[in-house]
Amino acid sequence: MEIYEAIKKRKTCRDWQNKDVPLNMIKKIMEAGLKAPTHNHLREWEFIVLHTPQEKEKALRFTKAAVEEFEQNNSLDSLPDKVQQKMYRYAMPRQYSMLFNAPYIIIPLFKASGLRAKSVDQLNGFASIWCVIENIFLATTAEGLGYSLSVPIGEEGTKVCKELGVPSDYLMAAYIGIGYPDATASRIEQHAYTADQKIHFGSW
Numbered sequence: 001m002e003i004y005e006a007i008k009k010r011k012t013c014r015d016w017q018n019k020d021v022p023l024n025m026i027k028k029i030m031e032a033g034l035k036a037p038t039h040n041h042l043r044e045w046e047f048i049v050l051h052t053p054q055e056k057e058k059a060l061r062f063t064k065a066a067v068e069e070f071e072q073n074n075s076l077d078s079l080p081d082k083v084q085q086k087m088y089r090y091a092m093p094r095q096y097s098m099l100f101n102a103p104y105i106i107i108p109l110f111k112a113s114g115l116r117a118k119s120v121d122q123l124n125g126f127a128s129i130w131c132v133i134e135n136i137f138l139a140t141t142a143e144g145l146g147y148s149l150s151v152p153i154g155e156e157g158t159k160v161c162k163e164l165g166v167p168s169d170y171l172m173a174a175y176i177g178i179g180y181p182d183a184t185a186s187r188i189e190q191h192a193y194t195a196d197q198k199i200h201f202g203s204w
């Protein structure tokens with residue numbers, strides 16, 4: 001698939017076909033991730049890949065609790081943007097199923113420093129893993145697959161890493177579910193902008 005086509009087609013998926021993904025496709029997608037730019041030349045990235053229901057359940061048991069707590073403490077009614085509100089109403093009830101029902105879950109890990117950064121350069125490790133993640137998204141799309149994305153809330157990430165035996169100097173950036181998208185799933189409206197609406201030539 002041509003790069004601009006993959007960029008155009010990429011979208012977050014939360015509903016899946018009941019169809020497994022060959023492991024060699026997952027590896028190919030992760031190879032694309034590993035081609036991402038790296039701030040310190042070291043590519044300090046590792047990945048946990050979950051496939052069996054038992055593996056997924058073990059890692060996701062904290063997600064259920066975190067989402068329930070979020071829903072209790074954050075009223076979606078208070079979101080001023082109606083498009084955003086609609087998206088949350090669709091996405092929130094799917095936060096567990098969009099991962100558990102995906103045939104594979106990839107957990108990208110990065111060597112953590114700078115989470116209390118005082119300047120953007122101290123966030124380079126975090127920025128690099130998100131370059132990896134975007135490569136994974138585009139490669140997934142190019143393969144005709146879909147992905148779901150969830151970022152752990154509060155202490156959730158640390159708990160998951162502990163459960164999965166991740167060394168204490170690494171942090172998880174996200175959960176990425178990968179599978180064949182359910183083509184019948186509803187498409188929720190998104191804000192869209194042109195470059196002309198966002199460019200400030202010369203200065204803001």
Ligand SMILES: Cc1cc2nc3c(=O)[nH]c(=O)nc-3n(C[C@H](O)[C@H](O)[C@H](O)COP(=O)(O)O)c2cc1C
Pocket residue numbers: 010011012013087091095149150151190
């Ligand atoms: C940093 C980041 C965190 C996100 N976290 C979540 C999440 O926790 N749960 C979720 O369902 N979607 C999450 N998303 C996906 C967004 O909801 C999605 O990208 C947005 O609605 C735009 O839709 P699109 O990706 O289909 O273009 C996240 C996206 C980003 C970039």
